[in-house]
Amino acid sequence: MDFNIQNIWTFEVGGVEVWITRTIVNTWIIMALLILFALVVRVKLGGFTEVPGKFQNVIEAMIEAFDGFVRGTAGDKVSYIGGWFFTVFSFILVSNLSGMFGVRPPTADWATTFALAFATFMLIHVLGIRHRGAGGYFKSLCEPMLPFLPLNIIGELARPVSLSFRLFGNILASLILMSMLYSLAPVFLLFVIPIPLHGFFDLFAGVLQTFIFCILSMTFIGIAATGEM
């Protein structure tokens, strides 16, 4: 029973030792799977017809639903960031579900979740300034009045932290619980007991946390870009 992130190898960059961890390797594996899927779709896209077949239907429904999801949550104004959130959603979902196949989910590593949350943080402020102007965006940080500026700044800085720790904590907790269960369950019940718990901790919690991360990120960006709650 090991919940820790193992190091695979290390190297130095500018005197700083960089660790290539199991999380990063698993991330590359998941990236490879997603890229392979994207390549298959890209190849098949040439054969897409006006009346879609089964595969085309699934792909179109997936992309269309996601586009609608982004537009409905973040707003039409920032719908061009759909590609980013499609990537984040796919990556987090596959990462969370990878626990069912014995892979340590990359999202059970705070470095991964913080990287994604930090990207959201950057998008919030960059798109806020882009759509509302630097003055308008700064004014929104002073609401309801100027003395609230420090509190608002703290609130903004807390967002990536809360986003990252929510996802990280949930997935890590699922990982720990499932690992403990596998250690405690009798050998002859190893293929029986974990199935419903995988369904809850990996499937249900995994999908739920993916949605929560994406919805919150999109909502923050939508509010920052439009100024509307």
Place this chain on the structure above:
Amino acid sequence: MEYFNALLLSSVPEGRMIALDMQTVGNILIQLFNAVLLCAILTFLLYKPVLKFVQGRRARIEGQLTQAADDVAKAQELKAQYEKQLADIQVERGEILEAAHKLALEKTNEMLSEAKREVSAIREKASADIQNEREQINAALRLHIIEVGSLMAGKFVTHSIDDATQSRLFAETLAELEETAWPE
């Protein structure tokens, strides 16, 4: 913090669950790079092309729906025009029928008047002919009566009266004839 990290690393030498150090920052940067790279690949290989295809088809379908709506509107307009034309034709038909009926009535009245006039003329002519015929018959009858009367009178006179009586009667008759006019 360093103490905490050292403690964590010493307790878990092969790895760790979480730490706030340069290695974590390095991992965050690597994961950020991975995410951006994956985003670029998925966006340009999958998300954008499929979305473009779907939006293109949606635009085509919307165009076709708009075209269909325009066609329906045009068809409705044509239908309204045809219905108006049909209504006009019905009105025109009614007017033509009414005019024909009126004309036929006028012709009928004219023919009836003409026939009445002809009947009246024929009747008048027949009356005149009858009157002429009656006058001719009366005249012929009168002449015949006169002839018969004359013959009978002649014979009677021949057998019964003498010359003096005859002369006297002749004179009286002439006198009577002079007094009474002949009927017309």
